[in-house]
Amino acid sequence: MTCQCECTPVGLANRRCFIAGLACTAILPMAANAQLAGPPTAEDVTFMRMAIEEARLADFPFGAVIVRDGAVMARGRNLGRTNQDPTAHGEMDAIRKCLAAHGPAALRGSTLYTSGEPCAMCMGAILWCHVERLVFAASVMQLATKIDQIMLSSAEVAAKAPFAPISITGGVLADEAMALFK
Secondary structure, three states, rough: OOOOOOOOOOOOHHHHHHHHHHHHHHHOOOOOEEEEOOOOOOOHHHHHHHHHHHHHOOOOOEEEEEEEEEEEEEEOOHHHHHHOOOOOHHHHHHHHHHHHHHHHHHHHOOOEEEEEEEOOOHHHHHOOOOOOOEEEOOOOHHHHOOOOOOOOOOHHHHOOOOOOOOEEEEEEEEEHOOOOOO
């Protein structure tokens, strides 16, 4: 998306540009391989609370939990500052732990719960691992009010990966996840 208003190079510098960005995001078509799922289940809330707890323990408030057949396969948290590794996001930590403990087959058909909508890097990894379902708390748009974000939604990234169908549910306990950014 390219902004057509007079923004400064540092981003969405004024309210008009911000509103225009929201409008453009709202009308983006969904790809057939990324299906927006219905409302969250009680199980979604339970596992999202685990992801938010991981975020509380992180060096930057992002946490993730990978679940398959109702069982937690791995948990992860952002360790980028601790490890001096910009790729050490909560989702990447959980994926690496799941791979080490269970192998790549365990990720196929799993659900990944994350306290914040995955960035483009994490969403790419989720798709390459063939995670079946993504559930996130705070959206990229919400997170951008607190931190720098690459302004691509999970659905936009998934739309470019027809080889990896995924179901996406967003907004589960978003207020709780956003409260971690003080």
